[in-house]
Amino acid sequence: MLTALAEEPLHGYAIVRSVEVLSEGRVVLRVGTLYGVLDRMVADGWAVRDREEVHQGRLRRYYRLTDVGVRVLSAEVARLSANVRAASSVLRAREAR
Amino acid sequence: MSSNLERRYRSLLRVLPGWYRAEREEEMVGLFLTDRDDDLDREHGWPGWDEAFATVGLAVRVRFRERSPAGDAARLVALVGLAGHVVLAAQGVATAVRYGGSPAVWFDALAVGAFAAVVTGRWAWARWLALVSAVVAVGSAVLAPGVSSWWAVQSALPAVVTAVAVWLGFHREAPAVPRARRWVAVSAVGAVLGAAVAWVFALSLVVWAAAWLITTAVVVVSRPWAGAPAGRSAPAG
16 A cells, blocks of 8 residues: 555545555455555554545545655565565575576 | 445444544445446445455454553453463463373463463464464363353353453554563463462362452552553554
């Protein structure tokens, strides 16, 4: 969800779709799960409400990443990149044997 | 005019607290109905089981969240229950050493494992270990030959109550246990005292009652929740 919100503010349905696309279909967020995570991200200051719109008579509330959220995402990307580098290094060493 | 499906989703959302629904209901209903625009579905469709489970999970997390009275109570009951089961495990070992026989190794390992998982922030482990422990307790009580129904209920009830409290209190976004070391000390002191009682008395009812009295007394005296800083969620589980 951090990655989904990194590009631009999104409403709930757009977050669900974005997470599904980013994960290549592996993660399908249920509404209850989505709002549990969103509540937590807002409480931790990673995301804030951006604006509200009414679309076809339904309320859409947009959320955007804060600077703290961007830093958390950057740290997570760095951590995962380090894991990938370590695993790649082990595989290269194995192939070189 | 709202459809039957919308009314069913709104009914499902009643598991959430009123203040949360006031804040989120319209937004959530809009999201539920986004991909369900077939007229037949709008009239005869129902919320899926997966959506229902996720919404109930959200309700548990909201109602038993950090710094909520219900959440704090559930976590206290869970910790006292798990500490009591650690004391019972110690008594089982003491009784086996003193009078022969074998302790209920699997049940004791599950209870001690669940306690260790809670104080180290492994919520998912704690939930499943507590649940299996409760199932084992109920199964043992029901299937044991010649056991009275009163004794069966009384011996299995704490494990069931503890498991329910662990599931409600230590959900995915629960705060870390404040003063975890003090809880470990509580269970250690209780285990020693409980084992001493089991060493002296052979009667299972006395030993069982002593386990819970000792646990309650040690918890009340040591007040492990007192002066605790606001906990943050555990990283795992």
